[in-house]
Amino acid sequence: SYDLTQPLSVSVALGQTARITCGGDNIGSKNVHWYQQKPGQAPVLVIYEDTNRPSGIPERFSGSNSGNTATLTISGAQAGDEADYYCQMGVFGGGTKLTVL
Amino acid sequence: QVHLVQSGAEVKKPGASVKVSCKASGYTFTDDYIHWVRQAPGQGLEWMGWINPKNDGTNYAERFQGRVTMARDTSISTAYMELTRLTSDDTAVYYCARDGAHSVGAVWAFDIWGQGTMVIVSS
Numbered sequence: 586s587y588d589l590t591q592p593l594s595v596s597v598a599l600g601q602t603a604r605i606t607c608g609g610d611n612i613g614s615k616n617v618h619w620y621q622q623k624p625g626q627a628p629v630l631v632i633y634e635d636t637n638r639p640s641g642i643p644e645r646f647s648g649s650n651s652g653n654t655a656t657l658t659i660s661g662a663q664a665g666d667e668a669d670y671y672c673q674m675g676v677f678g679g680g681t682k683l684t685v686l
Numbered sequence: 687q688v689h690l691v692q693s694g695a696e697v698k699k700p701g702a703s704v705k706v707s708c709k710a711s712g713y714t715f716t717d718d719y720i721h722w723v724r725q726a727p728g729q730g731l732e733w734m735g736w737i738n739p740k741n742d743g744t745n746y747a748e749r750f751q752g753r754v755t756m757a758r759d760t761s762i763s764t765a766y767m768e769l770t771r772l773t774s775d776d777t778a779v780y781y782c783a784r785d786g787a788h789s790v791g792a793v794w795a796f797d798i799w800g801q802g803t804m805v806i807v808s809s
Contacts, residue, residue, distance in 0.1 A: 586748075618795045620731075627781055627802055628731065633795035639786075675794055677723075677731040 590679035591671075596684045597662045598647045606660050607655040607672030619648060619654040622680075623668045631670075632657060659683070688789075690782050690800035697806045698772050703741075705768040706803045708782030712773035716740040716762035719785035721796060722756065722767045724778040732778075736785065737765055772807045779804050 590608040597603035607617060617635050620628035630639050632648040635655065645660040659666055667685045670680040693707040708720060716776045722734040735746035737756040744756045765782055780803045783796035790797050 616792065616794070618792065620796070622731075627799035628783075628794055628796070629799070630786070630790075630797050633786060633790055633792040633797075637790070637792070639790055639797060671731055673731075673794070673796075676733055680730040 587674065587676060588673060589672055589676060591678040591681045594682045594684065595641075595680075596686055597659070597665065598686050600661055603659040603662045603666070603683055603685075605657045605659075605670050605672075605683065607657070607678050608653055609655070609674070610653060612653055612655050612674070613651040615650075617648070617650050618673045619646075619657045620671045620673065621668045622671065628671065688798050690784060690798055692780075692782060692800040692803045695804040695806070697808065700807055700809055702807075703768060703770040703771050704772060704776075704797070704805050705766055706780050706782075706805070708746075708765045708767070708800050710763045710765070710784070713789075715758075716760060717788050719787070720758070720765040721783045721785060722754075723781045723783055723796070724745075725781070725802075726775075726778040729778075734767070734780075739765065769805075770803055772805075774807050777805065777807045 619632040621631045622628040635650040636648045647658045670678045671680045689711045693708045716739045719736045721736045739758045756768045782800040784798040786795035786797035787793045
């Protein structure tokens with residue numbers, strides 16, 4: 586099976602840029618999706634096919650994918666962005682807890 | 687507005703089965719696959735399988751083969767997931783989610799999720 590590797594946690598200062606990575610063998614050749622999940626809530630799709638934002642997702646969420654790493658970038662992180670983030674390509678990565686300091 | 691509404695929480699004994707429903711509204715039910723994903727307490731997301739509501743085709747994750755059955759009733763726009771031979775390891779929140787192949791043009795992008803159904807397996 587294909588494994589997606591995420592850091593367990595990422596911290597970012599309020600208003601700064603957070604980057605959450607998702608590692609996989611030649612992942613740059615595949616389509617990666619990203620989800621945000623807040624406590625007690627269902628996941629929400631924030632990026633699909635590496636770089637696309639669904640309607641209603643703020644522009645500060647962006648994505649990239651190259652080589653063996655896909656990256657979710659949150660520019661100008663807000664307190665409300667504190668959540669778990671999962672990459673997905675069929676299977677899900679293990680998830681990253683984002684803390685906004 | 688598009689919604690997936692799931693059935694309520696369940697408490698089951700080890701060895702029993704559970705059946706969770708997922709009612710779709712706001713779109714054509716047969717247009718999009720429905721996936722099932724579960725999340726054990728404090729753990730990550732785990733994909734279980736999908737069903738194609740148009741033709742009842744299914745695909746299950748290998749670890750659930752033989753224990754899971756996904757079905758649908760197009761007359762009431764509802765998908766079902768049944769899991770048998772439950773153990774305490776099956777205690778989790780179970781989600782249904784719509785495949786975004788039509789809505790966002792991306793296969794395997796889950797654009798709409800149900801609210802989740804808590805299943806507790808305990809003796």
